[in-house]
Amino acid sequence: MQRRTDFLVIGSGIAGLRAAADLAAAGDVVILTKADPDESNTGYAQGGIAAAVGSGDHPDLHAADTIAAGDGLCVEPAVRVLVEDGVRYARELVEWGARFDRDPSGALALAKEAAHKVRRVLHARDATGREIGRTLWNRVADQPKVRVERNARATSLIVRDGRCVGARFECDRGTEQIEAAAVLLATGGAGQVFRETTNPAVATGDGVTLAWHAGAQVADLEFVQFHPTALNVPGAPRFLLSEALRGEGAYLLNADGERFMTRYHPAGELASRDLVSRAIVLEQRRTGQPVFLSLQHLDADWVRQRFPTITKACHSAGFDLATDRISVGPAAHYIMGGVETDLWGRTTMPGLFAAGEVACTGVHGANRLASNSLLEGLVFGARAAQAMINPKNIDQMFSVRTTPSRPRKTKTSWPKSEGEVRTLMWRSVGLMREDASLGAAESQLESWYRALEPYLEKGGMDEARWRLATIVTVGWLIARAALRREETRGGHARSDFPGRDDVHFRIHIGESKES
Ligand code: FAD
Numbered sequence: 001m002q003r004r005t006d007f008l009v010i011g012s013g014i015a016g017l018r019a020a021a022d023l024a025a026a027g028d029v030v031i032l033t034k035a036d037p038d039e040s041n042t043g044y045a046q047g048g049i050a051a052a053v054g055s056g057d058h059p060d061l062h063a064a065d066t067i068a069a070g071d072g073l074c075v076e077p078a079v080r081v082l083v084e085d086g087v088r089y090a091r092e093l094v095e096w097g098a099r100f101d102r103d104p105s106g107a108l109a110l111a112k113e114a115a116h117k118v119r120r121v122l123h124a125r126d127a128t129g130r131e132i133g134r135t136l137w138n139r140v141a142d143q144p145k146v147r148v149e150r151n152a153r154a155t156s157l158i159v160r161d162g163r164c165v166g167a168r169f170e171c172d173r174g175t176e177q178i179e180a181a182a183v184l185l186a187t188g189g190a191g192q193v194f195r196e197t198t199n200p201a202v203a204t205g206d207g208v209t210l211a212w213h214a215g216a217q218v219a220d221l222e223f224v225q226f227h228p229t230a231l232n233v234p235g236a237p238r239f240l241l242s243e244a245l246r247g248e249g250a251y252l253l254n255a256d257g258e259r260f261m262t263r264y265h266p267a268g269e270l271a272s273r274d275l276v277s278r279a280i281v282l283e284q285r286r287t288g289q290p291v292f293l294s295l296q297h298l299d300a301d302w303v304r305q306r307f308p309t310i311t312k313a314c315h316s317a318g319f320d321l322a323t324d325r326i327s328v329g330p331a332a333h334y335i336m337g338g339v340e341t342d343l344w345g346r347t348t349m350p351g352l353f354a355a356g357e358v359a360c361t362g363v364h365g366a367n368r369l370a371s372n373s374l375l376e377g378l379v380f381g382a383r384a385a386q387a388m389i390n391p392k393n394i395d396q397m398f399s400v401r402t403t404p405s406r407p408r409k410t411k412t413s414w415p416k417s418e419g420e421v422r423t424l425m426w427r428s429v430g431l432m433r434e435d436a437s438l439g440a441a442e443s444q445l446e447s448w449y450r451a452l453e454p455y456l457e458k459g460g461m462d463e464a465r466w467r468l469a470t471i472v473t474v475g476w477l478i479a480r481a482a483l484r485r486e487e488t489r490g491g492h493a494r495s496d497f498p499g500r501d502d503v504h505f506r507i508h509i510g511e512s513k514e515s
């Protein structure tokens with residue numbers, strides 16, 4: 001294996017692949033990907049990718065919806081970049097061969113999702129991520145300068161004189177390392193930190209752990225999005241029942257068959273995700289019964305044809321999507337926070353870039369608007385590539401926008417299992433948080449973190465130890481920030497502080513290991 005490359009990309013979802021497509025025109029690229037190259041959150045994305053391409057739409061309208069969903073915390077210059085560049089990059093995907101659904105006139109068929117005021121979601125039935133992945137892989141596979149290292153798990157970054165110059169990784173050949181002029185973290189999300197999640201097994205927040213250990217700044221980690229409608233059947237995986245179902249008219253019903261959502265929010269089933277998730281939990285608590293998603297009032301053939309992937313998954317779990325009421329509930333889905341970056345994917349560490357779900361551009365604020373994540377990976381993956389190729393062309397300085405979290409010290413202890421950590425996160429750092437249980441969880445997580453820290457310093461862990469170490473690290477950082485934020489905003493809900501407090505908390509909480 002070569003020891004040096006021009007550009008190192010860690011991760012092969014939408015952000016890593018979109019970056020690689022441009023980087024390959026400027027130099028040699030190595031992509032490290034820790035499992036099968038198609039295994040990523042991108043590969044499971046259902047509803048679609050939002051972009052203001054429709055005739056009645058405009059980037060200003062898309063920006064307004066994004067900012068409203070973000071609950072007062074979006075970084076507005078980042079939002080402008082997302083919605084304006086988003087149109088160009090979404091069209092480019094179509095030029096590159098993405099087969100999005102079209103209406104009978106041949107125009108792109110645009111779907112509606114919650115908290116979007118207009119139809120603006122491009123989709124490929126209910127497997128949009130798979131189609132985008134196929135398109136980008138075709139583009140990258142054409143490039144002779146790209147080399148893909150599959151089953152190659154990055155476990156630490158190489159830092160020399162304060163600059164990131166490469167990464168160490170585990171692969172079938174053992175422990176190896178590679179140096180590069182610029183390194184991109186595109187490692188995706190962290191849903192696996194929680195017991196109940198829509199995310200696949202690879203989503204363990206590795207990029208946050210890698211960056212934190214290297215000394216880069218992380219931010220906004222308390223903001224976790226819990227998707228309201230994951231399949232809620234004991235023993236079955238928390239398969240996602242896309243928001244596009246509600247966009248097409250699906251109802252949320254309580255056990256008495258009532259559409260209860262309007263009691264909690266005037267937008268009903270199409271309120272933003274944080275509000276729908278909390279309403280479902282409140283309704284479950286009020287009635288002591290499950291909550292259901294129902295498409296029984298829609299045309300059954302149309303439902304099966306429009307949502308074939310979800311139809312199949314429901315069938316495997318013993319339900320008919322079109323004719324049965326399906327028990328649903330919230331599950332960890334997306335993390336708004338991550339490695340702090342500027343508008344060009346630069347982190348606080350020279351040589352280290354981040355894009356996609358691992359990054360925190362601030363574009364989503366406290367709560368991400370549906371279908372803005374694929375767009376973020378596409379836009380900021382491309383921009384990070386430009387900055388990696390021509391760092392001198394970017395004149396703005398990076399200014400850190402965060403205020404530091406409170407440091408605390410505890411003893412060390414060892415978790416019994418990964419399951420113990422994920423259950424603690426779900427129960428005490430999940431959808432509804434409050435001081436006592438959050439504080440106890442934070443202390444517990446810190447003591448686990450302190451026990452695992454030496455292994456993170458040393459690197460070279462086997463897969464099980466690595467999963468434990470990254471889940472504990474990211475879980476602890478989420479709990480710390482959640483404890484500090486004494487208000488309810490977007491994805492962060494505190495039962496002891498039920499209101500939004502703009503006087504004290506219109507801030508981004510962040511920290512680095514060095515701070
Ligand atoms: P990912 O696509 O997750 O890719 C991360 C890559 O990094 C993977 O290849 C992984 O193997 C690799 N990796 C991780 N750690 C390491 C390591 N240590 N070393 C080497 N490689 C590593 N968003 C939308 O906008 N629209 C949707 O319709 C939508 N639907 C979704 C449905 C589901 C079920 C899920 C889970 C998410 C959905 N999302 C959706 C969110 C969206 O899919 C993700 O946020 C987005 O795809 C993230 O892209 P990414 O490139 O940042 O990361």
Ligand code: SIN
Nearest residue numbers: 046047242243370371
């Ligand atoms: C979904 O299809 O509901 C997921 C969309 C998203 O995460 O943006």
